[in-house]
Amino acid sequence: MPVGRDGWFEAARPIRVDGGIRARSKRGSIGEQWWSRRFVDLLELVCDAGRLQRGRAYARRGQVLDLDLGPGLVKARVQGSRTEPYDVSVRITAYGADEWAELTGALGARAVHRAKLLAGEMPPEIEDVFEQCGLPLFPGERGLDMECSCPDWGFPCKHLSAVLYLLAEAFDEDPFLVLAWRGMARDALLDALRHTGGRADGKDGGRPALLDVADVPFAERVGDFYESGASPARLGPPADPGSPSDLLLRALDPPPVKARHIPLLDLLRPAYRAFAVEDDA
Known part of the structure; x- marks a missing residue:
């Protein structure tokens, strides 16, 4: 040899x-x-x-x-x-x-991270989330x-x-x-994130999901009816400029609604992208 x-x-x-x-x-x-x-x-x-x-x-x-x-x-x-x-x-x-229940709970509690993963992207900050979980x-x-x-x-x-x-x-x-x-396979991870819905620990006993808003009668909400039901702390850091304009639509489960036989999301995406173009102008 x-x-x-x-x-x-x-x-x-x-x-x-x-x-x-x-x-x-x-x-x-x-x-x-x-x-x-x-x-x-x-x-x-x-x-x-x-x-x-x-x-x-x-x-x-x-x-x-x-x-x-x-x-x-x-x-x-x-x-x-x-x-x-x-x-x-x-x-x-x-x-x-x-361990993955802890990780998906931590990822799901961060709105931008969760949305990007559901959109098929890998945010650089995901490494920090893993490190924080040890x-x-x-x-x-x-x-x-x-x-x-x-x-x-x-x-x-x-x-x-x-x-x-x-x-x-x-x-x-x-x-x-x-x-x-x-x-954790891709489909299993995305399914877990959809069900986590922004909870801190991925379980029903965690903090409220990002889009959970208490149902309060309008008469009791006259003064702040148009304010966001989620605090800035729950929203987390703003999306970076490179995020797609329809990121939120990708993250949410599509509603079973159609207009003229066209799925609602297919109608909303062009509008979201048009708004982003106007903002950049």
């Missing part, structure tokens, strides 16, 4: 693969969105730079045959210079039902348990590095994979 600069590993060129998973990035760094860059920054902080460079080359060459992500575990096969592909696994802690979103320096069946004693080897970079690109395409790796 040839010995390379990194130790005991196969120095020969890898067997060419047809139909492997190729990284979209052709040069430079991998990862475009903030969540995938956050993951790549962690890798480049704790992993050997030389192996990461060779891992990027493997990822761009399509040496990774498959990639499967589930709660707490990513599995892959990587073709090296041997006939049989190497088996790769990357593990992190997947949070349980009680449950990190991204693994720390010792939060990754990685294995490869190759003979390279270096850590991580280029096969692991290739899988990690392709994982970052998968996060680019679907940010909810970050949460699925921690144990």
Whole structure:
């Protein structure tokens, strides 16, 4: 077995693969969105730079045959210079039902975060919510348990590095994979947020939902009838300028109302967008 600069590993060129998973990035760094860059920054902080460079080359060459992500575990096969592909696994802690109940309650209690997640976006502040619950979103320096069946004693080897970079690109395409790796699938999370409705703990005994307003007779509300039923504290910080104008419509469950056989939301969205254009003018 040839010995390379990194130790005991196969120095020969890898067997060419047809139909492997190729990284979209052709040069430079991998990862475009903030969540995938956050993951790549962690890798480049704790992993050997030389192996990461060779891992990027493997990822761009399509040496990774498959990639499967589930709660707490990513599995892959990587073709090296041997006939049989190497088996790769990357593990992190997947949070349980009680931990996710706390997280969804905390996310649901923040109106803007909840609305963005329901709209398919990943707000940068979500990482702070996880930290406040004592449950990190991204693994720390010792939060990754990685294995490869190759003979390279270096850590991580280029096969692991290739899988990690392709994982970052998968996060680019679907940010909810970050949460699925921690144990909460996209559909389950969004369903939990819809039912949380802004409660602090995700349960019926929590504080009132964001849009819950007491039903008070009009005669008792003459003086403040047109004021908001929700306090500024419950509303949380204002949406950032980059938020879509119809963010609220995306967050709320669509009403079963139609006008001329057209769903009400389909009629309201153009109006919301028109108002935003007028505000910018």
